[in-house]
Amino acid sequence: MAVRVGVLALQGDFEAHSKSLLQAGAVPVEVRTRQQLEKIRGLIIPGGESTTMLRLLNVLDLMGPLRDFGSQKPIFGTCAGAILLANQVLNPVQESLELMDLTVQRNAYGRQIDSRVAVLEPDATFEQRVGAGKLEAVFIRAPIIRRAGENVTVLAEYEGDPVLVEQGMHMAATFHPELTADSRVHRLFLSKL
Amino acid sequence: MILNDEKFRLKVGLAEMLKGGVIMDVVNAEQALIAERAGACAVMALERVPSDIRKEGGVARMSPVAMIRGIQAVSSIPVMAKARIGHFMEARILEEMGVDFIDESEVLTPADEEHHIDKRNFRVPFVCGARNLGEALRRIAEGAAMIRTKGEAGSGNIVEAVRHMRTIIKDIRRLTVLGKEELVHEAKLMGAPLDLVEWCAEHGKLPVPNFSAGGIATPADAALAMQLGAEAVFVGSGIFKSSDPEKFAKAIVKAATFYNDPQKLLEASEDLGLGMPGLEISKLPEGELMQTRGW
Numbered sequence: 001m002a003v004r005v006g007v008l009a010l011q012g013d014f015e016a017h018s019k020s021l022l023q024a025g026a027v028p029v030e031v032r033t034r035q036q037l038e039k040i041r042g043l044i045i046p047g048g049e050s051t052t053m054l055r056l057l058n059v060l061d062l063m064g065p066l067r068d069f070g071s072q073k074p075i076f077g078t079c080a081g082a083i084l085l086a087n088q089v090l091n092p093v094q095e096s097l098e099l100m101d102l103t104v105q106r107n108a109y110g111r112q113i114d115s116r117v118a119v120l121e122p123d124a125t126f127e128q129r130v131g132a133g134k135l136e137a138v139f140i141r142a143p144i145i146r147r148a149g150e151n152v153t154v155l156a157e158y159e160g161d162p163v164l165v166e167q168g169m170h171m172a173a174t175f176h177p178e179l180t181a182d183s184r185v186h187r188l189f190l191s192k193l
Numbered sequence: 194m195i196l197n198d199e200k201f202r203l204k205v206g207l208a209e210m211l212k213g214g215v216i217m218d219v220v221n222a223e224q225a226l227i228a229e230r231a232g233a234c235a236v237m238a239l240e241r242v243p244s245d246i247r248k249e250g251g252v253a254r255m256s257p258v259a260m261i262r263g264i265q266a267v268s269s270i271p272v273m274a275k276a277r278i279g280h281f282m283e284a285r286i287l288e289e290m291g292v293d294f295i296d297e298s299e300v301l302t303p304a305d306e307e308h309h310i311d312k313r314n315f316r317v318p319f320v321c322g323a324r325n326l327g328e329a330l331r332r333i334a335e336g337a338a339m340i341r342t343k344g345e346a347g348s349g350n351i352v353e354a355v356r357h358m359r360t361i362i363k364d365i366r367r368l369t370v371l372g373k374e375e376l377v378h379e380a381k382l383m384g385a386p387l388d389l390v391e392w393c394a395e396h397g398k399l400p401v402p403n404f405s406a407g408g409i410a411t412p413a414d415a416a417l418a419m420q421l422g423a424e425a426v427f428v429g430s431g432i433f434k435s436s437d438p439e440k441f442a443k444a445i446v447k448a449a450t451f452y453n454d455p456q457k458l459l460e461a462s463e464d465l466g467l468g469m470p471g472l473e474i475s476k477l478p479e480g481e482l483m484q485t486r487g488w
Contacts, residue, residue: 009213009450010213010450011212011213011214011232011234011449011450012210012212012213012214013209013210013212014212014213015212016209032450032451032454047209047210048210048211048212048213048214048234049210049211049214049234049235049270049271051229051232051269051270052214052232052233052234052270052446055230055231055232055443055446056232056446056447056450059443059447079210080210091269092269106269107269110291111291111292111293112204112207112271112291112293112294112317112318113288113291113316113317115203115206115207116203117199117202117203138202138203138206140203140206140207140210141207141210141271141293176206179202179206179209
């Protein structure tokens with residue numbers, strides 16, 4: 001039976017992730033409550049506004065349960081999700097789940113007019129695991145990973161900065177693989193479940 | 194076709210990120226901070242909220258540059274601003290300021306009574322209002338990366354927002370059962386490009402995110418709009434004209450997430466205080482309606 005993967009559905013492009021998960025062969029489950037965390041093998045934190053998600057996570061008392069979930073099961077964060085996974089956030093400094101050894105600077109490329117689509121050459125290990133070929137990366141008011149700890153593996157870079165990383169079972173991307181038809185990044189996450 | 198254009202995809206991408214959220218009208222930096230802290234996914238910088246524009250009358254223009262800059266300086270979330278319908282030079286100035294989204298809005302006094310802005314040649318994304326599918330598809334053809342149903346801004350009355358959302362959803366549903374030759378006729382009747390009409394017929398939805406605006410004043414209103422098909426909501430006067438803006442802002446943010454959960458909606462609606470004063474639409478003189486602006 002196909003694996004059930006949660007998508008945090010408080011705000012943001014969670015529907016796009018659900019589509020990508022379906023395409024990658026998993027069953028997406030929208031997650032808005034603590035109880036819903038119990039029935040999934042992994043969780044995606046989507047793109048959106050990290051401040052909005054953070055406020056709702058606090059109001060709903062979900063920060064603790066998400067940290068507990070992350071201590072046992074894989075989480076994949078894109079853009080705002082990557083910001084929430086990092087253990088340090090800049091511009092401005094804000095709270096996070098602190099599940100990955102990253103320092104992330106919000107809105108680091110500038111405003112929407114600085115958003116862009118780039119074509120990346122992923123790391124050879126990425127290609128070995130999920131298939132060869134360039135990776136189209138959609139950056140939208142994207143953050144930059146300013147520091148990645150020694151236990152963090154960089155799977156793709158853009159302009160010298162890590163944009164797709166993994167640490168143990170967790171993964172983070174500063175771009176939006178859910179906005180393209182290429183399902184390799186989602187398949188890589190599924191391979192970690 | 195515009196939907197395959199890379200720059201257009203980036204613009205729609207930002208609209209995708211705003212889904213499930215609340216975009217709040219703010220008139221100064223202090224309100225922008227309250228909105229962001231309450232969980233707004235974006236703010237709309239404008240000089241006067243629609244209910245004040247309605248009250249005070251006169252020509253409503255793009256907001257002063259200093260005021261928008263003041264809001265940009267304190268916000269970490271996207272900042273939107275309004276340009277008058279057809280006023281492509283106001284839009285150029287907003288683009289130059291690095292505004293994240295431009296609302297070519299019927300809330301301001303139109304600058305052109307026949308044409309909208311050609312939005313394709315801008316780097317910044319646009320959102321436009323619509324009351325029916327034909328209007329929505331004309332705006333998308335011009336380059337709008339997000340549609341919001343117009344409702345009746347500044348009225349505190351949800352009835353027009355409901356009408357417009359129901360109309361667009363019904364218009365799309367109807368397309369999905371028509372044959373190809375019927376779609377050509379339909380495109381002619383609604384004054385919309387055939388390729389976009391065919392796209393809607395095939396996918397059963399708009400090709401860009403569809404948000405709701407114009408009259409949302411309570412958490413229940415926000416949830417109703419989402420139930421009817423809105424993917425996010427704009428709240429104008431509803432927050433800062435209520436008795437307790439911070440509480441209303443937080444409550445409406447929660448409602449946009451839990452629009453399908455009556456228990457959470459009840460929690461969001463407890464101890465709210467008074468919503469903004471509302472207007473009976475049928476008592477408004479026709480010349481004062483904002484929704485009829487746009488062509």
